[in-house]
Amino acid sequence: MIQVAVMGYGTVGSGVVEVIEKNKEEINKKSGEEINIKYILDLRDFPGDPFEDKIVHDVEKILNDPEIKIICETMGGLKPAYDFTKRALLSGKSVCTSNKELVAAHGPELINIAHDNKCNYLFEASVGGGIPIIRPLNYSLTAEKIDAITGILNGTTNYILSKMEKEGADFEDVLKEAQEKGYAERNPEADVEGYDACRKIAILSSLMCGKNVKYEDIYTEGITKITATDFVYAHACGRTIKLLAQSKEVDGRFYAMVAPCMISTSNPLYMVNDVFNAVCVHGNMLGDSMYYGRGAGKLPTASAVVSDVVDCARHIGKVIMCFWDSEDVALTGIDEASRRFFVRVPLEQESKALQVFESVSVIEANVPGEFGFITDVMTEKEFNRKAEEVGIISRIRIE
Amino acid sequence: MIQVAVMGYGTVGSGVVEVIEKNKEEINKKSGEEINIKYILDLRDFPGDPFEDKIVHDVEKILNDPEIKIICETMGGLKPAYDFTKRALLSGKSVCTSNKELVAAHGPELINIAHDNKCNYLFEASVGGGIPIIRPLNYSLTAEKIDAITGILNGTTNYILSKMEKEGADFEDVLKEAQEKGYAERNPEADVEGYDACRKIAILSSLMCGKNVKYEDIYTEGITKITATDFVYAHACGRTIKLLAQSKEVDGRFYAMVAPCMISTSNPLYMVNDVFNAVCVHGNMLGDSMYYGRGAGKLPTASAVVSDVVDCARHIGKVIMCFWDSEDVALTGIDEASRRFFVRVPLEQESKALQVFESVSVIEANVPGEFGFITDVMTEKEFNRKAEEVGIISRIRIE
Numbered sequence: 046m047i048q049v050a051v052m053g054y055g056t057v058g059s060g061v062v063e064v065i066e067k068n069k070e071e072i073n074k075k076s077g078e079e080i081n082i083k084y085i086l087d088l089r090d091f092p093g094d095p096f097e098d099k100i101v102h103d104v105e106k107i108l109n110d111p112e113i114k115i116i117c118e119t120m121g122g123l124k125p126a127y128d129f130t131k132r133a134l135l136s137g138k139s140v141c142t143s144n145k146e147l148v149a150a151h152g153p154e155l156i157n158i159a160h161d162n163k164c165n166y167l168f169e170a171s172v173g174g175g176i177p178i179i180r181p182l183n184y185s186l187t188a189e190k191i192d193a194i195t196g197i198l199n200g201t202t203n204y205i206l207s208k209m210e211k212e213g214a215d216f217e218d219v220l221k222e223a224q225e226k227g228y229a230e231r232n233p234e235a236d237v238e239g240y241d242a243c244r245k246i247a248i249l250s251s252l253m254c255g256k257n258v259k260y261e262d263i264y265t266e267g268i269t270k271i272t273a274t275d276f277v278y279a280h281a282c283g284r285t286i287k288l289l290a291q292s293k294e295v296d297g298r299f300y301a302m303v304a305p306c307m308i309s310t311s312n313p314l315y316m317v318n319d320v321f322n323a324v325c326v327h328g329n330m331l332g333d334s335m336y337y338g339r340g341a342g343k344l345p346t347a348s349a350v351v352s353d354v355v356d357c358a359r360h361i362g363k364v365i366m367c368f369w370d371s372e373d374v375a376l377t378g379i380d381e382a383s384r385r386f387f388v389r390v391p392l393e394q395e396s397k398a399l400q401v402f403e404s405v406s407v408i409e410a411n412v413p414g415e416f417g418f419i420t421d422v423m424t425e426k427e428f429n430r431k432a433e434e435v436g437i438i439s440r441i442r443i444e
Numbered sequence: 445m446i447q448v449a450v451m452g453y454g455t456v457g458s459g460v461v462e463v464i465e466k467n468k469e470e471i472n473k474k475s476g477e478e479i480n481i482k483y484i485l486d487l488r489d490f491p492g493d494p495f496e497d498k499i500v501h502d503v504e505k506i507l508n509d510p511e512i513k514i515i516c517e518t519m520g521g522l523k524p525a526y527d528f529t530k531r532a533l534l535s536g537k538s539v540c541t542s543n544k545e546l547v548a549a550h551g552p553e554l555i556n557i558a559h560d561n562k563c564n565y566l567f568e569a570s571v572g573g574g575i576p577i578i579r580p581l582n583y584s585l586t587a588e589k590i591d592a593i594t595g596i597l598n599g600t601t602n603y604i605l606s607k608m609e610k611e612g613a614d615f616e617d618v619l620k621e622a623q624e625k626g627y628a629e630r631n632p633e634a635d636v637e638g639y640d641a642c643r644k645i646a647i648l649s650s651l652m653c654g655k656n657v658k659y660e661d662i663y664t665e666g667i668t669k670i671t672a673t674d675f676v677y678a679h680a681c682g683r684t685i686k687l688l689a690q691s692k693e694v695d696g697r698f699y700a701m702v703a704p705c706m707i708s709t710s711n712p713l714y715m716v717n718d719v720f721n722a723v724c725v726h727g728n729m730l731g732d733s734m735y736y737g738r739g740a741g742k743l744p745t746a747s748a749v750v751s752d753v754v755d756c757a758r759h760i761g762k763v764i765m766c767f768w769d770s771e772d773v774a775l776t777g778i779d780e781a782s783r784r785f786f787v788r789v790p791l792e793q794e795s796k797a798l799q800v801f802e803s804v805s806v807i808e809a810n811v812p813g814e815f816g817f818i819t820d821v822m823t824e825k826e827f828n829r830k831a832e833e834v835g836i837i838s839r840i841r842i843e
Contacts (some may be wrong), residue, residue, distance in 0.1 A: 064587050064729050067590065068587055070587050071586070071588070072586065072587055075586040075767070097602060164712070169584070175730040175731075177733070180579075180584045181580060181584070184579055184751075186473075186751065187474040187755070188464075188467055188470070188749075188750030188751045189462050190470050246470055255473075313715065316714070328747065329467070330466070330467065330574070330700060330743040330744065330746065330747040331574040331737060331738060331743070331745065331747045332574075334735070334738075335734075335736040336734075336735060337735075338734065339730060339731055339732075344730070345729065345730045345731065348585075348729040348730045351586055351587030352586045352587045352588075354587075355587060356642065357523065366476065366758065368473065
């Protein structure tokens with residue numbers, strides 16, 4: 046029997062307990078041993094909860110119990126999760142986490158500590174909720190040189206954009222509705238400003254490079270400026286707008302970005318709607334592969350945490366390979382990145398825009414008082430210079 | 445250094461050599477040791493080939509060389525691959541294969557022999573080409589009770605159906621063109637009759653159940669009877685037609701089938717076009733997840749074989765868990781399966797059809813001389829009885 050502790054009995058933590066309980070038979074079989082939850086750490090009491098007797102308030106009880114081999118860290122945030130995780134790993138207990146903030150901030154350090162202590166720090170649930178993506182990168186695409194990862198990594202923003210598209214509604218209205226339904230937080234900044242997706246692409250980028258991509262270095266732009274009119278243009282040119290988190294290597298230079306982008310119907314991410322997430326991985330032999338599913342939610346996320354528990358159970362005392370060195374990757378600034386741009390300008394600037402941007406594809410969208418077009422490929426720097434010269438209304442990157 | 449042999453220097457085998465050569469750095473790093481190809485078995489000589497000096501004609505040279513730890517079996521077919529694989533595993537050499545025929549026919553026996561001899565029989569490349577699907581089922585979705593798998597598992601038929609849809613062309617014309625382009629074999633039976641997809645869903649179904657699903661027991665229907673007119677109806681009701689390979693467990697009964705089905709735009713498989721493959725997996729916690737990519741082709745398939753080589757290299761002397769018992773699963777006959785059906789009847793049978801099928805959704809497709817509709821949910825047996833009573837032109841299952 047393998048004794049497990051769950052730290053944090055919130056949404057994901059209670060989901061972990063539920064998954065281990067409901068799928069006991071499958072999980073024990075796949076683990077090769079019985080998995081038993083011995084403790085649940087939380088500051089609160091849970092009178093009447095079926096697992097009430099497992100609740101402990103003192104982390105020392107878990108950290109000092111030599112029987113505990115695996116800990117599920119489902120607290121979130123850096124404090125005290127970082128400290129607890131570090132101490133657990135130092136004492137040879139494996140930790141499985143859904144905490145993307147902690148993984149993005151201290152991933153390589155914690156992985157190293159784990160390996161030095163013959164245990165594992167696994168984080169399948171930190172990106173893409175229940176979609177297997179960390180393990181496919183580490184275990185499956187091992188014959189590939191991966192040179193690009195593009196994902197829809199935040200369910201809240203994808204829900205908002207899908208709804209804006211379907212209903213022709215504006216951002217603020219859909220956000221309010223999403224908050225009422227519980228799909229968006231009361232303080233929605235982490236989602237709508239792209240910070241959540243930024244942590245997640247930092248993790249995926251690090252696994253792609255095998256080195257550390259600091260999330261603070263990633264250019265991040267949210268969806269708050271996207272309007273119903275932008276979707277009118279998107280439709281008129283057979284595209285939609287998605288918040289993409291991207292990372293790519295071109296000629297030895299690494300680029301990473303989170304930003305709303307226009308994508309065409311031929312992009313496999315086009316059909317990823319509502320709260321679904323998906324990650325496209327490009328390898329030099331395989332080309333594109335895509336991983337799609339529920340990127341958030343109690344049970345999908347918990348399922349990913351428990352899949353890590355099974356992996357740890359199969360590897361007690363053994364290190365599971367993970368290539369994520371602490372050496373920081375120097376990202377190339379977004380100014381140097383080249384692409385096309387969708388641009389809206391006031392009607393009176395039409396001839397100026399045509400003159401400055403030279404070759405453009407005009408979008409016939411019949412939006413009164415303005416003119417919309419797609420530029421040729423150019424660097425962000427060049428685009429910004431031209432956009433300033435013309436005086437544009439807004440722009441969205443084309444992917 | 446880990447010595448590897450490749451058996452069969454055809455399309456996939458030469459791809460394996462190419463992948464190992466081109467991505468040497470990544471592969472050696474991920475394997476934890478240098479991977480070296482020592483022998484390539486083929487009946488032919490390859491004068492001028494850069495690996496000419498590794499070619500051997502006698503399998504004994506490989507089987508009797510204690511240095512060889514891993515063999516890539518890329519010969520295909522049952523003979524002599526079955527015998528060679530068995531002997532290799534009996535001598536403790538791991539085997540990585542792309543041979544779906546052999547895996548579908550003898551999977552559990554070969555896995556058992558491997559485990560008894562502390563080596564591994566891995567077959568990621570046997571389903572979905574380069575798409576990681578076997579490993580996600582075995583390693584990632586370990587916290588799930590998987591109750592349904594639905595896939596587009598054959599690139600040739602998906603290419604043909606996509607082309608028929610796009611061009612309004614008939615099956616025979618598109619097949620001929622696909623053959624000219626090399627997308628379909630000169631003898632296309634294995635693809636167009638669904639036999640290839642049947643082997644693949646047998647493998648996935650076995651992994652879903654943990655027991656053996658015999659491919660011979662799976663109801664298999666190809667795409668040869670699908671016409672341009674069927675796509676006219678599909679479009680008129682917002683659907684398309686795909687060759688689906690399905691497996692599901694309902695109340696402890698297992699169903700499996702390969703057949704063309706009509707699917708709606710909301711199905712994630714709807715957007716899987718051309719030679720792409722995809723597999724949808726339904727788990728009781730995660731809901732649907734999907735794995736998408738190139739399901740065939742030299743390098744994608746080879747990449748999957750080499751990912752198995754890396755996995756074997758990481759586990760020399762150790763058994764990688766795989767749950768596929770030799771006990772056969774008793775599949776429930778297709779007659780008992782319930783679903784809706786799309787039906788075409790001659791115009792003169794309209795009132796008879798409406799009377800016999802009672803509640804139907806009529807499809808307004810303006811096809812002269814006939815009448816198309818979708819039935820309510822009923823068993824296949826009930827449908828067949830009613831269809832015979834009415835005298836229908838054709839039917840396609842709705843998914």
